Amino acid sequence: MSPAIELTGITKRFPGVVANDDIHLEVAEGEIHAICGENGAGKSTLMKILYGMQPPDAGTIKIQGEEVDLHSPAQAIELGIGMVHQHFMLADQLTVLENVILGAEPMRSFGRIDFDAGQEHLDEVGRAYGLDINANDLVETLEVGERQRVEIIKVLYRGAKILILDEPTAVLVPQEVDELFRNIRELKASGTTILFIDHKLDEVLEIADTITVLRQGRTVGTVKPDQVTAHDLAEMMIGSELPVPDAGASTVTDEVALEIAALRVAGEGDRAVVDDVSLRVHRGEIIGIAGVEGNGQAELVNAIVGIDDPDEGSITLLGQEITHQSVRHRREMGLGYVPQDRHRDGLLLGFTLWENTALGHQTEEPYSRGPWLSRAGMRDRASRIKTDFDVRTPNIEVSAHALSGGNQQKLIVGREMVAGPAVLIANHPTRGIDVGAQAAVWDDIREARSQGLATLLVSADLDELIGLSDTIVVMLRGRLVARLDPNEITPRDLGAYMTGAALGTGTP
Amino acid sequence: MTDRLSHRVLLASAAPVAAVVIAVVLSSIVLLISGSNPLAAYWDMVEHASKLETQVDIFNRATPLYLSGVAAAIGFRMNLFNIGVEGQYLLAFIVAAHLGAQVELPSVLHVAFILVVAMAVGGAFSGAAGVLKVTRGVNEVISTIMLNAVVISGLAAWWIVEWQAGGEISATGGRVGTEPIADSGLLPDINGLLELFTREVGQGKKLTGVLIVALAVGIVYHVILNRTVFGFDLRASGANPTASHVGGIPPKRMVVIAMTLSGTVAGLVGMTELMDTGYYPSNPISLLGFTGIAVALLGRNHPAGVAVAALVFAFLDVSSGILQISGAASREIVEIMKGVIILTAVIAYEVVRRIREREEAAAAAAAMAAGPAADS
Numbered sequence: 001m002s003p004a005i006e007l008t009g010i011t012k013r014f015p016g017v018v019a020n021d022d023i024h025l026e027v028a029e030g031e032i033h034a035i036c037g038e039n040g041a042g043k044s045t046l047m048k049i050l051y052g053m054q055p056p057d058a059g060t061i062k063i064q065g066e067e068v069d070l071h072s073p074a075q076a077i078e079l080g081i082g083m084v085h086q087h088f089m090l091a092d093q094l095t096v097l098e099n100v101i102l103g104a105e106p107m108r109s110f111g112r113i114d115f116d117a118g119q120e121h122l123d124e125v126g127r128a129y130g131l132d133i134n135a136n137d138l139v140e141t142l143e144v145g146e147r148q149r150v151e152i153i154k155v156l157y158r159g160a161k162i163l164i165l166d167e168p169t170a171v172l173v174p175q176e177v178d179e180l181f182r183n184i185r186e187l188k189a190s191g192t193t194i195l196f197i198d199h200k201l202d203e204v205l206e207i208a209d210t211i212t213v214l215r216q217g218r219t220v221g222t223v224k225p226d227q228v229t230a231h232d233l234a235e236m237m238i239g240s241e242l243p244v245p246d247a248g249a250s251t252v253t254d255e256v257a258l259e260i261a262a263l264r265v266a267g268e269g270d271r272a273v274v275d276d277v278s279l280r281v282h283r284g285e286i287i288g289i290a291g292v293e294g295n296g297q298a299e300l301v302n303a304i305v306g307i308d309d310p311d312e313g314s315i316t317l318l319g320q321e322i323t324h325q326s327v328r329h330r331r332e333m334g335l336g337y338v339p340q341d342r343h344r345d346g347l348l349l350g351f352t353l354w355e356n357t358a359l360g361h362q363t364e365e366p367y368s369r370g371p372w373l374s375r376a377g378m379r380d381r382a383s384r385i386k387t388d389f390d391v392r393t394p395n396i397e398v399s400a401h402a403l404s405g406g407n408q409q410k411l412i413v414g415r416e417m418v419a420g421p422a423v424l425i426a427n428h429p430t431r432g433i434d435v436g437a438q439a440a441v442w443d444d445i446r447e448a449r450s451q452g453l454a455t456l457l458v459s460a461d462l463d464e465l466i467g468l469s470d471t472i473v474v475m476l477r478g479r480l481v482a483r484l485d486p487n488e489i490t491p492r493d494l495g496a497y498m499t500g501a502a503l504g505t506g507t508p
Numbered sequence: 509m510t511d512r513l514s515h516r517v518l519l520a521s522a523a524p525v526a527a528v529v530i531a532v533v534l535s536s537i538v539l540l541i542s543g544s545n546p547l548a549a550y551w552d553m554v555e556h557a558s559k560l561e562t563q564v565d566i567f568n569r570a571t572p573l574y575l576s577g578v579a580a581a582i583g584f585r586m587n588l589f590n591i592g593v594e595g596q597y598l599l600a601f602i603v604a605a606h607l608g609a610q611v612e613l614p615s616v617l618h619v620a621f622i623l624v625v626a627m628a629v630g631g632a633f634s635g636a637a638g639v640l641k642v643t644r645g646v647n648e649v650i651s652t653i654m655l656n657a658v659v660i661s662g663l664a665a666w667w668i669v670e671w672q673a674g675g676e677i678s679a680t681g682g683r684v685g686t687e688p689i690a691d692s693g694l695l696p697d698i699n700g701l702l703e704l705f706t707r708e709v710g711q712g713k714k715l716t717g718v719l720i721v722a723l724a725v726g727i728v729y730h731v732i733l734n735r736t737v738f739g740f741d742l743r744a745s746g747a748n749p750t751a752s753h754v755g756g757i758p759p760k761r762m763v764v765i766a767m768t769l770s771g772t773v774a775g776l777v778g779m780t781e782l783m784d785t786g787y788y789p790s791n792p793i794s795l796l797g798f799t800g801i802a803v804a805l806l807g808r809n810h811p812a813g814v815a816v817a818a819l820v821f822a823f824l825d826v827s828s829g830i831l832q833i834s835g836a837a838s839r840e841i842v843e844i845m846k847g848v849i850i851l852t853a854v855i856a857y858e859v860v861r862r863i864r865e866r867e868e869a870a871a872a873a874a875a876m877a878a879g880p881a882a883d884s
C-alpha cells in the first residue's frame with residue numbers, strides 16, 4: 001500500500017530565511033507521526049504547505065500515492081486533510097456548533113442554515129471519536145482544552161482522514177494531555193493518520209509510532225520511539241549537547257515585593273472567580289501557581305496587571321498600593337508581564353520586531369525620551385534581545401508575524417527580562433519554546449531571581465513549576481487551596497492537588 | 509546600494525502610478541464608446557492645468573481635500589471609520605463663521621480664534637461619536653452617519669435661518685448666508701509667496717492661505733504619528749487593542765482621542781471657503797468629507813501620500829470644468845476616473861506587496877546558495 005503522505009524535495013523560502021530546504025517525509029497510513037525540531041526549524045511551514053496554505057517553491061506532494069497540486073486549504077480538506085493550528089482560529093463570539101459548521105454549513109432551501117442537520121452530524125462525529133462537547137456553549141467561555149477539542153472536531157466534521165496537529169499539547173495541563181492522547185489513539189484505531197508537532201519529548205515518545213526530526217529546514221532523521229531516548233532526540237534537534245540547568249540555591253529575601261490581600265474578583269452569578277486570595281512574593285523569590293486552566297488564574301493575573309478591576313481586597317507593589325492604578329503606572333513601577341496568549345495579548349503582528357520590543361515599555365528610557373520615541377534605543381534593545389534570547393530571525397526589521405511561534409515567545413520573554421523588572425508575572429512563559437531554549441529561559445529567570453527579581457509563575461508545565469518555584473500554591477475554583485514545597489512533591493501528586501483529589505492532606 | 513534604493517522607490521510608487529495609468533486607459537475606452545476623442549480631452553485637461561491660474565485653482569481645491577483626507581486617515585490608523593467628516597466640517601464651518609462675525613479682535617488673534625473654534629467644534633462633535641462607541645458600544649460608522657444627518661438637515665439648516673445676515677428671512681426672500689466676518693478675521697491669500705517663484709497671478713485668482721495651515725497639519729500628523737510615544741500608542745492600539753491594553757495603552761481612551769483628533773482636523777476643511785468668502789453661504793461646497801475618505805485610501809493614510817492623492821483629485825475636479833467648456837468630453841468622465849483610480853490603487857498596492865515579498869525571498873535564496881559555495 002502506498003503511504004498516506006509522501007513529500008519529496010519540499011523547499012520554501014521567506015525573506016531572509018529558507019524555512020524548508022529539500023525536505024523528504026513519508027507517513028504511513030494510520031500511523032501517528034511526530035515532527036520535532038527547534039523553534040524556527042520549519043515544522044509549521046511544512047504543515048501549512050501540506051494543508052495548502054502556502055505553496056512550496058519546489059517539491060512534490062503525494063496523497064495516497066497520487067501527486068497533488070495544492071493551492072488552498074479547501075482543496076486539502078477535499079482530499080481529507082485537516083489541520084489544527086498552533087494558534088487557535090476560533091471565533092469567540094460564536095457557539096461551538098456555529099464554529100464547527102462555519103464554512104461548511106449544511107443548507108436548507110432559500111439559503112437558510114440547517115442547524116439541526118449540523119447538530120446531528122456533530123453528535124455523530126463526537127460519538128464516533130469519543131469527543132465530548134456541548135454544542136451550544138459560547139467558545140469564549142471554554143477552557144483551552146475544550147477549545148482544542150472544538151478545533152479537532154471542526155476538522156473531523158469535514159471528514160478528515162489525515163489530521164495535522166501543530167503543538168496541540170502546548171496549552172494543556174497533564175490531565176488534558178492524557179485526554180487528548182486517548183482521543184488520538186481512538187482516531188488512529190478508526191483509521192485516521194495523524195501528524196503532530198510537539199516540543200515535549202516525553203509525550204512524543206509516549207504516543208508516536210514514528211518521529212521525524214527537522215533542523216534548520218532540513219530532515220535530520222526519522223526514528224522509532226523505542227530506538228531513542230528523550231535525550232537522544234533533543235540532541236538530534238539541537239545538534240549538540242543539551243544545556244544542563246543548575247538548580248541554584250534559594251535567594252529568597254524577607255522583603256515583600258508584591259502583596260495581594262484578600263483579593264476578590266466577581267464572576268457571573270454569585271460565585272467569585274478569584275475568591276479571597278492572599279499571597280506574598282518576596283524579592284528573590286519565585287512563587288508558582290498550579291491549577292487546571294479556568295480556576296481563576298487568568299483573572300488573578302489580570303487583576304495584578306491592571307487589566308481588570310478587582311471587587312475587593314488590595315494589591316501592593318513595592319510598598320505602594322496599586323489596586324486601582326492603570327496598567328501603565330504599574331508597568332512604569334517595574335512590573336513585567338509575559339501574557340499567556342502571545343498573539344492576542346503580546347504582539348503587534350504587523351509591526352517590526354524593534355517596535356514590538358517597546359510595547360509595554362514605550363514610556364521608559366531607552367525606548368523614548370519624554371514624549372519622543374527613540375528609534376535607536378528601540379533597535380538597540382531589539383538587537384540585544386535577538387542575541388541574548390536567541391531569537392532566530394534574519395534581522396530585526398522583519399514584522400513579528402514572520403517569526404515562528406517559539407521565537408515570538410522568546411521575543412516577548414526577552415522584552416520583559418531586558419527591561420529589568422522588579423516583579424515579573426510570567427504566564428506560561430515557555431509555552432511553545434523548544435527544550436534547548438526553554439532551559440535557557442529558565443536560567444535567565446533564575447539569574448534575575450538571584451538579582452532580586454520577584455516572580456509569580458503560572459504554568460501548565462508541571463516540570464517547569466517544580467523545577468523553578470521556591471514555593472508552589474495550588475489554585476482551585478478561585479481559591480488558593482494548598483501551599484507546597486516543590487522539593488517534596490512529584491508531578492503526579494501535584495496533579496492530584498490540582499484536580500482537588502488530594503485535598504485535605506495539604507495545608508491551605 | 510543606490511541601485512537598490514532607486515529600485516525600492518520605484519516599487520513604492522509603482523502602485524499609484526499604475527492606478528493612474530490604468531484609469532487613463534479605461535477612461536479612454538469609455539470616452540471612445542461614448543463617441544469622444546480621448547486624446548483631445550486629455551490634451552485639454554493637461555493644457556489647462558499647465559496654466560498658473562489653473563494651478564492656483566488646483567491647490568485651492570486640494571487644500572480642503574487634504575485636510576479631509578488627513579482627518580479620515582487619523583481614524584483609519586486606529587481602525588476607526590469616521591464617515592462623519594462631512595457633518596463635522598459643515599458644522600464647524602457655520603459655527604466658526606457665525607462666532608467669527610460676532611467678535612472684534614486684532615487680526616492675528618481673530619484668525620486664530622476662528623480656526624480654534626472650527627477645530628473645537630469638529631473635535632467635540634466627532635469626539636461625541638467616540639464617547640458613544642466606548643460607553644454605549646455604538647459603532648462609529650452608524651453614529652457618524654447619523655450625526656451627519658443631524659448637521660446637514662438639522663443644525664445647519666436651522667442655524668442658517670437663525671444666523672441669517674440682516675435678520676430673519678421672509679418666506680419669499682432668498683437666503684444669503686451668515687453675517688460676513690470683518691477683514692481682520694480672514695487669512696490673507698498667499699499670492700505674494702507664490703509670485704516669488706513664478707509670474708504674477710492673473711484673472712483675480714487667489715491662492716488660499718489655508719494651504720499653509722494644511723501643510724502644518726500634515727507635518728504635525730507625520731511627526732506625532734511616527735516620532736512620539738503618543739503616535740506609537742495610537743498605531744499600536746489600532747493594530748491590536750488587547751495587546752496594547754496589556755502594554756499600558758487604554759483602548760477606550762485611545763478611541764475617544766483618535767475620534768476627537770480626526771474631527772479637529774475635519775473642522776478645518778471648511779476654512780478654505782470661509783477665509784475666501786468670509787461667511788457661510790446658503791449652499792457651501794459640500795461632499796469634501798466623503799471625498800476625503802477616497803483621498804486617504806489612495807494616499808494609504810501616509811501624510812505625503814494623502815497630499816499627492818489630494819492633488820490628483822483636485823486636478824480631476826478642476827479639469828471637469830474645462831471639459832465642459834471645451835466640449836471635448838462629458839464632465840462625468842472625471843468621476844469615472846476617480847472611481848477607477850481608487851479601485852485599481854487598492855489592487856495595485858496588493859500586487860506590489862506580493863512582488864516585493866517574492867523578490868526578498870529570491871534574494872534570500874541567492875544569499876543561501878552563495879554561502880556554501882564560498883565555504884568550499
Ligand SMILES: Nc1ncnc2c1ncn2[C@@H]1O[C@H](COP(=O)(O)OP(=O)(O)OP(=O)(O)O)[C@@H](O)[C@H]1O
Nearest residue numbers: 014019039040041042043044045402403404405406
Ligand atoms: N510568513 C512568514 N514570513 C517570513 N518568514 C517566515 C514566515 N513564516 C515562517 N517564517 C520563517 O520560517 C522559519 C520556519 O518557521 P516555522 O514557523 O515553520 O517554524 P517552527 O518549526 O514551526 O517553529 P516553532 O517551534 O517556533 O513553532 C522561521 O525562521 C520563520 O522566521
Ligand SMILES: [Mg+2]
Nearest residue numbers: 044086404405
Ligand atoms: Mg510552529
